[in-house]
Amino acid sequence: MKLEGRVALVTGGSRGIGRGICLALADEGAAVGVNYRSGKDAAEEVVELIKSKGGHAVAVPGDVSEWEEAEAAVEQTIRELGGLHILVNNAGVSQDALIVNMDPNDWLKVMKVNFGGTFNCTKAAFNHFALDRDGVIVNISSVMGEQGWMGESNYAASKGAVNAFTKCCAVEFARFGVRVNAVLPGFIPTDLVEGLLTVDGGKGISKQILLKSFGQVEDVASVVTFLAGPDAKYMTGSFITVDGGASTVLGLGSPLKK
Amino acid sequence: MAIPHDEALSITQEAVIGALGLDDDEATPDSTLLDDLGAESIDLLDMLFRIERKTGTKIQAADLADYVQGGIPDEEFGDENGIVTAKGLEQLKKVMPQIDADSLAGKLEAEKVITYFTVDNLATLVAQRVGG
Numbered sequence: 001m002k003l004e005g006r007v008a009l010v011t012g013g014s015r016g017i018g019r020g021i022c023l024a025l026a027d028e029g030a031a032v033g034v035n036y037r038s039g040k041d042a043a044e045e046v047v048e049l050i051k052s053k054g055g056h057a058v059a060v061p062g063d064v065s066e067w068e069e070a071e072a073a074v075e076q077t078i079r080e081l082g083g084l085h086i087l088v089n090n091a092g093v094s095q096d097a098l099i100v101n102m103d104p105n106d107w108l109k110v111m112k113v114n115f116g117g118t119f120n121c122t123k124a125a126f127n128h129f130a131l132d133r134d135g136v137i138v139n140i141s142s143v144m145g146e147q148g149w150m151g152e153s154n155y156a157a158s159k160g161a162v163n164a165f166t167k168c169c170a171v172e173f174a175r176f177g178v179r180v181n182a183v184l185p186g187f188i189p190t191d192l193v194e195g196l197l198t199v200d201g202g203k204g205i206s207k208q209i210l211l212k213s214f215g216q217v218e219d220v221a222s223v224v225t226f227l228a229g230p231d232a233k234y235m236t237g238s239f240i241t242v243d244g245g246a247s248t249v250l251g252l253g254s255p256l257k258k
Numbered sequence: 259m260a261i262p263h264d265e266a267l268s269i270t271q272e273a274v275i276g277a278l279g280l281d282d283d284e285a286t287p288d289s290t291l292l293d294d295l296g297a298e299s300i301d302l303l304d305m306l307f308r309i310e311r312k313t314g315t316k317i318q319a320a321d322l323a324d325y326v327q328g329g330i331p332d333e334e335f336g337d338e339n340g341i342v343t344a345k346g347l348e349q350l351k352k353v354m355p356q357i358d359a360d361s362l363a364g365k366l367e368a369e370k371v372i373t374y375f376t377v378d379n380l381a382t383l384v385a386q387r388v389g390g
Contacts, residue, residue, distance in 0.1 A: 130307050175304055 001029035002229040007081040008032050009074060011064045011121055012091030014039035014046060016190035017140060020217030021088055022046050022057070024225045030086065031056035033077035037063045037091070056081065064091050065112040070120035078128060085132075086228045087125045089118040089162075090140040094192055096151040107154040114158035115165065122169060126178070133177035138227045139166050140220070141182040141239070143247040159184075163239060170237030179236040181227045186243020188215045210245025261313075266385035267378060273308035274377055277301050287378035288356065295377075305380075313388045325383050326353055326371060336368035354379050 008025045012018040013034035022032045023046070032050060034057055036043035043059040050057040058080045062073035078084045092114045095106045118139055129135025144152050145159030162182065169180040187205060189196055196202045196214070206214050220242050226232055227240070241247060267287060274285040278301055291297045297305070302319055310316050327335050328349040335346040342350065347359045350371065357374055 131311060133311075172300065175300070176307065 001027075002231070003086070003225070004029035006030045006085040006228075007077065007083045008086035008088060008228065009035060009060065009077045009084060009121070009125070010088040010090055011035045011073070011117055012037070013060075013088075014043035016192055017185065017188060017217050017220050018088075018090040019046055020221040021090060021140075021224050023049065024218065024221035025086065025088075025228065026050040026053070026055040026057060028225055028229065029055075030228075031081045033058055033060040033073070033081060033084075035060040035062055035064065035073050035091065037061075064089075064117035064121050067120050067124075070117065071124040074121060074124040074128070083132075084125060084128050085135060087121055087129075087135070087137045088140065088224060088228070089121055089137065091117045092140065092158075092192065094152070094155045096155065096195070098151055099153050102154065107157065110154040111158045111161065114155070115161040118162050118165060122165075122180075126173065126176075129178045130173070130176035135173075135176075135178040136228050136232075137169065137173075137178065137180040138224050139180070139182040140224070141166070141184045143184045143186045143241060143243050145184060146239075147247055166239070167237050174236055179227075179232070181232070181235055181238045181240070183220060183223050183227065184239055184241045184243070184247075185220045186215060186241070186246040188217060188220060190217065208246070208249075208251065209243070210249055213244065215242060215244055260385050260390050261388045263381060263385050266388065267381040269309060269312050270305075270377055270381040270384050273305040273312070274380075276308050277304035285377050287381070288376050290374060290376050291380065292373045292375070309384055313384070315384075315388045315390075317383065317387055322375070322380075322383070323372065326350070326375065328353065332368075340368050342366040342368050342371065350374075353382070 003025060008030045010018050010022045010032060013022040014036040022034050026032050034043045034046045036059065047057040047059050060073045060076050062069035064070040064073065093110055095110050122137060139162050141162045142159040144156040145163045148156060166180055166182040173180055187196060187209065196205060202214060223240055223242050271285045275282060278295055278297060289295050306317050306319060330346060330349055335343060337343055341364060347363060350357055351359050354374055
């Protein structure tokens with residue numbers, strides 16, 4: 001187990017990709033703070049699941065888009081789990097709409113959680129990391145942060161902000177022994193993107209993905225676990241795409257087709 | 259219970275050397291951090307983390323300016339042109355005894371004060387704060 005003795009905080013850890021990350025980190029031996037905003041029961045279920053397998057975990061309440069709550073979540077994790085070595089900024093929301101129809105408040109709401117939460121938790125954890133000269137941050141971004149998609153302008157912009165922030169953190173934190181990288185998932189069916197499957201079970205989209213299927217939460221979680229662990233000790237400021245090749249292909253048909 | 263100045267100086271020199279990647283003999287007590295040694299704000303932050311790790315005492319970067327100014331309000335420390343007042347210079351003589359206050363009278367810009375701050379001046383602050 002590569003994360004034995006390490007303590008992780010995963011924001012938005014009660015469901016979706018965050019839940020999978022909590023379980024994967026715990027499987028590698030990390031004690032996990034499972035942060036949630038409204039899903040208390042779901043977070044406690046994740047905690048119980050980790051404990052049932054002999055691991056350590058606590059549920060950590062807090063809306064990370066609010067500075068004081070993000071700070072409290074970091075402090076609670078350190079207090080109850082005896083330290084902090086890994087921060088996974090995963091909490092995210094979406095509010096899809098065409099720009100012309102988008103409520104002007106909706107871009108800010110998405111930005112406040114997806115980017116603001118990342119900023120707040122990073123800032124809150126940094127002093128602890130820097131004092132120990134030991135810390136890893138993994139930001140859960142999205143392939144949308146580098147490409148455009150219909151109806152996702154606010155979400156894509158927030159993830160683009162996370163990407164830029166990841167690079168800046170890497171620049172500022174390296175000398176303090178803190179690595180910062182981002183994972184860019186593609187199409188992973190979770191509550192966040194429930195619309196993906198509404199038409200034809202999502203086949204229209206999944207068949208365009210190079211690997212011919214949607215990704216699973218575990219596919220993202222395993223890459224996060226890698227970045228959080230010693231095998232990635234020489235990586236900082238990197239983005240890893242986990243999208244079955246979806247964003248690799250140009251997507252304008254197949255010129256060799258007869 | 260403050261620590262002896264010698265001990266604070268050696269902790270401070272080690273932190274300055276580590277943060278700036280200097281040779282052992284470069285962080286002399288009278289070197290100014292910003293001008294002579296070329297420290298930037300992130301270097302200062304690094305030094306303060308190193309000092310905290312060694313001593314368990316947190317000194318914030320913002321504390322430095324407050325310490326230098328000695329609690330004198332901005333409008334009394336500098337005049338309307340941003341030049342350090344006589345009262346300000348009296349304070350500076352306490353925390354930076356090496357400065358030649360007479361020759362700086364009427365000329366020292368408040369914003370430049372920190373460029374006169376030396377390794378030894380930082381050590382004095384460290385000696386006061388640790389265990390204090």
